[in-house]
Amino acid sequence: xxxxxxxxxxxxxxxxxxxxxxxxxxxxxxxxxxxxxxxxxxxxxxxxxxxxxxxxxxxxxxxxxxxxxxxxxxxxxxxxxxxxxxxxxxxxxxxxxxxxxxxxxxxxxxxxxxxxxxxxxxxxxxxxxxxxxxxxxxxxxxxxxxxxxxxxxxxxxxxxxxxxxxxxxxxxxxxxxxxxxxxxxxxxxxxxxxxxxxxxxxxxxxxxxxxxxxxxxxxxxxxxxxxxxxxxxxxxxxxxxxxxxxxxxxx
Amino acid sequence: xxxxxxxxxxxxxxxxxxxxxxxxxxxxxxxxxxxxxxxxxxxxxxxxxxxxxxxxxxxxxxxxxxxxxxxxxxxxxxxxxxxxxxxxxxxxxxxxxxxxxxxxxxxxxxxxxxxxxxxxxxxxxxxxxxxxxxxxxxxxxxxxxxxxxxxxxxxxxxxxxxxxxxxxxxxxxxxxxxxxxxxxxxxxxxxxxxxxxxxxxxxxxxxxxxxxxxxxxxxxxxxxxxxxxxxxxxxxxxxxxxxxxxxxxxxx
Numbered sequence: 068x069x070x071x072x073x074x075x076x077x078x079x080x081x082x083x084x085x086x087x088x089x090x091x092x093x094x095x096x097x098x099x100x101x102x103x104x105x106x107x108x109x110x111x112x113x114x115x116x117x118x119x120x121x122x123x124x125x126x127x128x129x130x131x132x133x134x135x136x137x138x139x140x141x142x143x144x145x146x147x148x149x150x151x152x153x154x155x156x157x158x159x160x161x162x163x164x165x166x167x168x169x170x171x172x173x174x175x176x177x178x179x180x181x182x183x184x185x186x187x188x189x190x191x192x193x194x195x196x197x198x199x200x201x202x203x204x205x206x207x208x209x210x211x212x213x214x215x216x217x218x219x220x221x222x223x224x225x226x227x228x229x230x231x232x233x234x235x236x237x238x239x240x241x242x243x244x245x246x247x248x249x250x251x252x253x254x255x256x257x258x259x260x261x262x263x264x265x266x267x268x269x270x271x272x273x274x275x276x277x278x279x280x281x282x283x284x285x286x287x288x289x290x291x292x293x294x295x296x297x298x299x300x301x302x303x304x305x306x307x308x309x310x311x312x313x314x315x316x317x318x
Numbered sequence: 319x320x321x322x323x324x325x326x327x328x329x330x331x332x333x334x335x336x337x338x339x340x341x342x343x344x345x346x347x348x349x350x351x352x353x354x355x356x357x358x359x360x361x362x363x364x365x366x367x368x369x370x371x372x373x374x375x376x377x378x379x380x381x382x383x384x385x386x387x388x389x390x391x392x393x394x395x396x397x398x399x400x401x402x403x404x405x406x407x408x409x410x411x412x413x414x415x416x417x418x419x420x421x422x423x424x425x426x427x428x429x430x431x432x433x434x435x436x437x438x439x440x441x442x443x444x445x446x447x448x449x450x451x452x453x454x455x456x457x458x459x460x461x462x463x464x465x466x467x468x469x470x471x472x473x474x475x476x477x478x479x480x481x482x483x484x485x486x487x488x489x490x491x492x493x494x495x496x497x498x499x500x501x502x503x504x505x506x507x508x509x510x511x512x513x514x515x516x517x518x519x520x521x522x523x524x525x526x527x528x529x530x531x532x533x534x535x536x537x538x539x540x541x542x543x544x545x546x547x548x549x550x551x552x553x554x555x556x557x558x559x560x561x562x563x564x565x566x567x568x569x570x
Contacts, residue, residue, distance in 0.1 A: 116476060137476045143469035147491040147568045156487065157477035188568040204477070 068094040068244055069115070069212060074124035076110050083122065084110045086270040090263050092212070092246055097238065097283075099247045099255035101303070102265030103311050108248040111265070112137075112216050115246070128212075133161065136210030140217040144189040144200055151176060151185030154203045161208065175203040179233060195226035202230070206237060213238070216248045231258070231287050239284045252303050257290040262303065267310045275306055356538035364542040374546075380522040381512050382550075384440055388447020389508035396452040397497070400459025410460075417460075420453045426510070429518040438519045447511030451504045455497070462496040463489065498565055501558045509551055 069092040077083035084107040092098050100108050113119045115126055116137050144153045154172035176185050179199040189197055198219060205213065219227045235258070238245055249255050255262045259279055266274040281293045290296065338358045344350050345357030352360065368374040399417075403410040428449060432442040470488045479487065516525025524543055531539035 118472060118476070133478060139469070139472075141469050143467070143473040145470060145473075145487060145491070147495075148487075149568075156474075160474070160477050160479045160483050190568060208477070 068092050068130065069126070069128040069246075071111070071115065072125045072127065074111070074114060074126065075122045076107070076114055076119055077122050082269040084269055084271065085114075085121075086272055087124070088265070088272045089124075090273050090276075092244060092261075094211075094244055095242060096260045097245045097247070097258055098261045098263065099249055099259040100263050100265060101249060101252055101255050101307070102271065103267045103307065104250060106265045106268040106310075107271040108250075108265055109216050112214050112246065112248050116214060130212055133208070134211040135214060136205040136208055136212070137214040138201060138205050138216070138218045140220050144197060144204070146189050149186050149188055150181065150192065150196075150200045153189070153200055154185075154207055157204055157208045171207060172203070175207045176200070178237070179203045179206075195222055195230060198222060198226075198230055199233075202234060206241070209241065210243065212244045212246065214246050214248075217250070218247075220249075228287055235285065235287065252300060252307065253291065254287075256296060256299055256303065257285065257287050264303065264306055264310070267313055274310065277303060352537075353535060354537055356541065360538040361541045361545065364536075364538040365545065368539075368542065368546075374527075377523050377527050378550075380440065380443075380520075380526075381509070381516065381524040384443035384512035384515065384523065385447050385505075385508040387440075387444045388511055389451055389504060391444065392448045392451025392508065393455055393497070393504065395448070396455025397459050397493070399452075400456045401463065401493075403456070403460050404463035413456075414460075417453055417456050420449065421457065425450050425453065426514045429515050432515065433519045438521060442518075443512045443515035443520070443523065443525075446515040447508040450507040450511040454500060454504055454507060458496050458500045459493065462492060466492050494565060495569075498558075498562045501562065502555055505554050505558055506551060509547065513547065 071088060071090050074085055074088045075083050076085040088107075088111060090098075090100070100111065102108050110119060114121050116135065117132065144150075145156065148156065151169060151172045154175055155168040158168040158171055173185055176182065176199075179202060181196060181199055181203070184192065184196065189200070192200065198221075202218075219230055222230060231254075237243070245258075247255065247258065256277075256279055260283070262277045262279060263273050264275045264277070265271050277299060279299060280295050281290055341350075341355075342357045342359060345352065345355070345360075350357070399409075399413055403413050426446065429442070429446050432445045436442040436445050466488060471484060474484055474487050512523065513525035513528070516523035517529050518525075520526040520529075524547055528540060528543050531537075531543065
């Protein structure tokens, strides 16, 4: 569905953030990208979304830009638009009729457990509720590929599990393909079919790929008790430690 | 009685009444020179006379016309220049140094110059109110647009919005928020410009009346006029506050 081939990206001339990074995302899979902080995980995601211009390499996809949805860590809801207007925004920008967009937006809010909160402004919503609105905004556009950059990092643990569970259910029912950037190894393994480890930056590349043989659909909590989970976590943790140590040696 | 004094505004009102009472009593007892500090009743009498004889109306009209015209012109020109400077680098290169210079000097020093340029009628007062407001609004809009929340811009872009959508969904609402945030200051500036302009040279207006009262050593009239200006500016502040609450509901 999407292939990143030999991607390099630099913000200044001396040190590229990414150098020769390659990965592949198959249709219907849930893929996570983990790596040391500052390694360029977000930059890779932004490049896929067209928000950064790569200095070398290709991003090949059979998807149109409109079929890709993205969710950032900071929920950037328009503060002057109510929850339902925020959700309807994407639909409206894509030229759907006004009355229909509001109805659609409300049904998406309901699906994410926000019935009756549509008239509230973002300021009057809790962090978890705002995150759900942002999620509804993206999912309402029915993306085939969903890119997420630490989407739930700002939420408390319980809210995070609940929002993730609701998201997983929607990913399954909408047959979405997902690329998740996270620094949480357990979350990556619990959710993903494939986990890519990015080497330490600068000049980060994909250093390893792990296939997670746990059946889907999954439950965020019980997936961690699967026999395959612990050995994979140990391996991932060991490799990540090496990357961080490599960074220290290089420094 | 204890119950009644539980409210802050009641306590404040009581304090004010006590203050005015002491002032009045001190005046009547001959402790204050009426030439410098007329008692409250004299100030009230001056106010009543201004309105009773109707002499105040043309002066009020002149000051309001100058302040409102300067305010509207300043808002319009400041906004347009601010937007242009933020979007077109060439405009910023030309306009920004002027604005920084104008911002650095106390702009009321331009009043005598404006009298020469625009005459002692309304023109020079509008010009002074205008220049005070326009510079303020220029910087509000110029820095505002350059500091617009990048996350909102990226959100609209990733949802499929183009330049038109960015303008409508992000830039204009941000602009309204910044402008309303500065509206009260701008109103104060506009009245300052109008009154100071009249103070320098005029044949009408509250500033002219103040200058007249000063030349005739009429402290009661001066205090009455100051009171009047404070009253009207507070009234406009209240209106601006209502507008702000209405348009910025989302701030909660």
